[in-house]
Amino acid sequence: MKRVVYVVPMLAPYAVERFRVLAKEKQIELHIIAEKAKSIARKGYSWDFQQIEGCHTYLLESREHRYELQNTKSGYAINESRKYSFGLRALVRKIDPDIVIVCNSTQILFLAGPRTYKLGVVVEDTPRAEEGRKPLNRWVKRMLMGTADFYIPFSEDAVEFLKRNGINHPFIRSTWSMDVDFFSDLKEEAKEEKRRELGMDERRSYIIVAGLIARKGLRQFLQGWNAMPDTFHQNNQVFIIGEGILREELTDFVRREKLENVHFLGGKPYKEVSHCLQCGDVFVLPTLEDLCSLSVLEAMAAKLPVLTTIYNGARQFVEEGRNGFIFDSENIDSITDTLSKMEAADLKAMSAASAELIQKYTNERVMGQLAKDLLAM
Numbered sequence: 497m498k499r500v501v502y503v504v505p506m507l508a509p510y511a512v513e514r515f516r517v518l519a520k521e522k523q524i525e526l527h528i529i530a531e532k533a534k535s536i537a538r539k540g541y542s543w544d545f546q547q548i549e550g551c552h553t554y555l556l557e558s559r560e561h562r563y564e565l566q567n568t569k570s571g572y573a574i575n576e577s578r579k580y581s582f583g584l585r586a587l588v589r590k591i592d593p594d595i596v597i598v599c600n601s602t603q604i605l606f607l608a609g610p611r612t613y614k615l616g617v618v619v620e621d622t623p624r625a626e627e628g629r630k631p632l633n634r635w636v637k638r639m640l641m642g643t644a645d646f647y648i649p650f651s652e653d654a655v656e657f658l659k660r661n662g663i664n665h666p667f668i669r670s671t672w673s674m675d676v677d678f679f680s681d682l683k684e685e686a687k688e689e690k691r692r693e694l695g696m697d698e699r700r701s702y703i704i705v706a707g708l709i710a711r712k713g714l715r716q717f718l719q720g721w722n723a724m725p726d727t728f729h730q731n732n733q734v735f736i737i738g739e740g741i742l743r744e745e746l747t748d749f750v751r752r753e754k755l756e757n758v759h760f761l762g763g764k765p766y767k768e769v770s771h772c773l774q775c776g777d778v779f780v781l782p783t784l785e786d787l788c789s790l791s792v793l794e795a796m797a798a799k800l801p802v803l804t805t806i807y808n809g810a811r812q813f814v815e816e817g818r819n820g821f822i823f824d825s826e827n828i829d830s831i832t833d834t835l836s837k838m839e840a841a842d843l844k845a846m847s848a849a850s851a852e853l854i855q856k857y858t859n860e861r862v863m864g865q866l867a868k869d870l871l872a873m
Contacts, residue, residue, distance in 0.1 A: 703772060
């Protein structure tokens with residue numbers, strides 16, 4: 497029996513099922529430590545701490561520090577936060593684990609010093625994201641990361657980030673995973689009713705799930721959408737789920753350009769997001785920077801083709817031309833070219849491809865492999 501501690505900033509709803517599956521491994525005693533009881537998620541709804549069946553679950557009320565990063569290359573700001581959990585070290589010592597997995601360098605800092613367990617770090621960082629860090633912060637992070645015993649990179653970009661920083665300790669390859677059934681529960685009749693409720697008609701419906709912030713590339717995408725010919729606008733519509741500081745600016749742009757086929761749905765609970773995706777035809781995430789966006793896998797679980805960008809670590813889930821397309825959100829021509837490709841694509845075949853490819857990323861498959869890797873250490 498191996499005692500494994502997994503430290504997370506918060507227990508998001510998609511993480512609960514992942515840990516429940518991991519806890520089913522009889523040779524692992526799983527302990528989950530969350531640093532915060534409640535968080536307002538980026539899609540505009542609240543995530544609350546909860547106990548997880550089969551796990552020992554703990555809550556550390558932590559101090560939170562908010563700060564802003566500037567991407568020095570592209571000029572957008574990112575609002576970030578870090579939790580400071582001063583009781584983390586004492587709790588881990590009390591649990592007396594064989595393995596501890598953390599999600600960021602701040603958690604490593606609070607576990608610094610002699611230890612009797614192996615320390616692993618989940619890595620979602622990308623070279624693109626590192627552009628926004630000051631040299632001192634990059635050096636400190638590299639030093640802290642270098643003290644770990646092993647790494648769990650979630651994307652090829654994360655592997656590249658580690659290599660660029662000279663971190664060559666052992667890797668366990670893993671990634672995000674999905675409860676696929678959660679995104680395929682609507683029957684056809686319920687789906688049609690939901691489409692009417694959302695205002696969807698017979699036109700092809702593009703779905704965006706993202707915070708209305710500069711980093712998500714919505715300004716650029718809507719400019720590209722606006723540049724498409726009239727025939728495209730006659731046959732397509734886009735629905736945007738999320739809230740953020742750019743809401744007024746984006747709605748003003750839509751109103752000024754008379755884009756009657758662009759609809760803002762606001763923030764929605766996680767289950768409602770699932771139903772919106774199931775009612776759509778194409779998913780778009782036009783991000784200027786995302787580490788490894790889970791929403792790409794959510795869309796694939798809902799059987800949608802995916803359009804995302806070269807700046808998203810989760811682009812590795814998209815097989816170009818098979819279940820979606822990858823574009824440069826800083827290039828309007830790239831956006832319009834991709835929308836044109838999607839317009840001409842076989843939607844049914846691409847949807848089937850997403851449904852097939854998502855089977856590589858089920859909770860049972862990904863977390864089952866992670867359990868085997870941890871037991872082999």
